[in-house]
Amino acid sequence: MAQQDKDASAAAAKPKPGLFARVFGRKEAPAAAPEPLPEELAPAQILEAEPFLEADSWPEEALEPPVANAAPAPAEALEPAEFFEPAAAKSSEPPPRRGWxxxxxxxxxRSSNSIGSGLIAIFTKRKLDESMLDDLEDVLIRADLGVATxxxxxxxxxxxxxDKNVEVEEVKAILxxxxxRVLAPYAKPLELDPATKPYIILVVGVNGSGKTTTIGKIAAQFTAEGRKVLLAAGDTFRAAAIEQLLIWGARLGxxxxxxxxxxxxxxxAFDAIKAAQERGDDVVLMDTAGRLQNRTELMAELExxxxxxxKVDPRAPHAVLLVLDATVGQNxxxxxxxxxxxxGVTGLVMTKLDGTARGGILVAITDKFELPIHYIGVGETAEDLEAFxxxxxxxxxAGLDG
Structure with missing residues (x-):
């Protein structure tokens, strides 16, 4: 009796054959003990460690092709819980990209939905009066379009x-x-002077506005046009910004x-301009550290x-682009x-129009400062930055069709 208990315990402790063995009736390869990783490996290297089971360690019979018309395994060889559906074949085709x-x-x-719901609340089944126009102003001001607009x-x-009924679509068309009318005179592409080489573009803005990514996207467009571009990683406060620009440089050549x-x-900046002059580059795109506009010492560094x-080029920088995060609103x-x-900002780039932004602030900015708007960004890829x-x-x- 004691011997039977020992046999039963041994059978219970013995590992159950895996699905591979029970279906094909073959022995599984023993799991090789993983070799200890050297302590000096960095996390990125650890992720590159060898897989659990290499093909070289499989038994020879596991590498043989299956026999044609082989008899299926008996039904009792599989437990019901272990039946599984094959994974659906994944298409190699990328999903179609939506248009601009x-x-x-x-x-x-966010802006168009806010304006649209406000207009519906004001103009539905009512005749126009002074209070409705006051409500309309409030809706537009809350959308950051500015008091004057x-x-x-x-x-x-x-x-x-x-004293007339006004349709919501009519108000949207007026809006x-x-x-x-406000924006059209300032929607200007960034144009380079072909007689100025290198054309030096300084990119400025507050922390997190998207300066480094914007530089990479603009560089991608310039290189696609056949221009020689030099990138300057001037955000020396953040190692991540330097690395990010190095990645863009490697990607674009x-x-x-x-x-x-x-x-x-x-x-x-001095080194970058000198290098571009010696190399005959067309454009220098220089990043800068993000700095709050109310920090005097940081703004002095920018000066x-x-x-x-x-000192290198008396006319430099030839363009100063201010990158604005569309989510910050009135700030x-x-x-x-x-x-x-x-x-001396010469042009604007608005980024991060991601559905959470109140993009109407661009109207208020243009109405007040009358600066050219060069680009607008709606995503992370180079194609998501377009001329305004x-x-x-x-x-x-306004929530109208294109």
Missing amino acids: WARLREGLA AARIAKIVGKGRY AAEVE CPVISREQGADASAL KIIRVMK ALSQVEIFGKVA TARDFARAI
């Missing part, structure tokens, strides 16, 4: 329409027309001038970078004002 208009509409969804739109809507974290960014640039107004005074078009932006924010 669809991505722009989605990026401005909101007042003009309300005045246009009210003209000749008092789109006025937004386009663009040289990158960089120094160790904490290095003097103005000295790097120093520009002074050093002018963008003070960014434009302070960076404009310190760095006033009509598309206006119709998207």
Whole structure:
């Protein structure tokens, strides 16, 4: 009896054959004990360790092709719980990419939905009066379109329409027309002077606005046009920003001038311009550290970078792009004002129109500062940065079809 108990215990302890063995009636390869990893391996190297079971360690019979018309395994060889459906074949075709208009509409969804629901609440089944126009102004101001623009739109809507029913779509059309009128004179592509080589572009903005990614996207467009581009990793405060620009450079085949974290960014600017002159590059795109517009010492460093640039080329930088995060709303107004005074901003790039942003602030900025708008970004890839078009932006924010 004791012997039977021992046999039963041994059988229970013996590992159950795996599915491979029970279906094909073959022995599984024993699991080789994994070799200990050296302590000095970095995490990235550890991820590259050998797989659990290499093909070289499989038994020879496991490598043989299956016998044609082989008899199926008896049904009792499989337990019901272990039947499984084969995984659906994955298509190698990438999903179709949505067009620019669809991505722009989605990026401005928060603004357009807010405006649309506000208009429905105001103009449904009511005749126009003064209080409705006040409510209209409030809706547009909450969408960050600015007080001046909101007042003009309300005045246009009210003209000749008092005591009449006003359709929501009619108000949307007026809104789109006025937004386009404000923005159209400043929707200008970034144009390089062919007589100026290298053309030096300094990119500025606050922390997290998307400067480094924007530089990579602009560089991708320039290289696609056949221009020789040099990237300067001037955000020496963040190692991640330096690495990110190095990755963009490797991807695009663009040289990158960089120094160790904490290095003097103005000295790097000097080196970058000198190198571009010697190499005959067409464009220098220089990143800068993100800095809050209300930090005097950080803005003084930006002034120093520009002074050093002018020692190499008195006209440098030839363009200063301010990258604005569309999610910050009214704070963008003070960014434009302070960076404009310190760095002489020549053009704007609005990024992160991801559906959570209130993109109407671009209208208020343009109405006040009258700066060119070069690009608008709605995603992470190079194709998600497009030249700004006033009509598309206006119709998207008003919730109209393209």
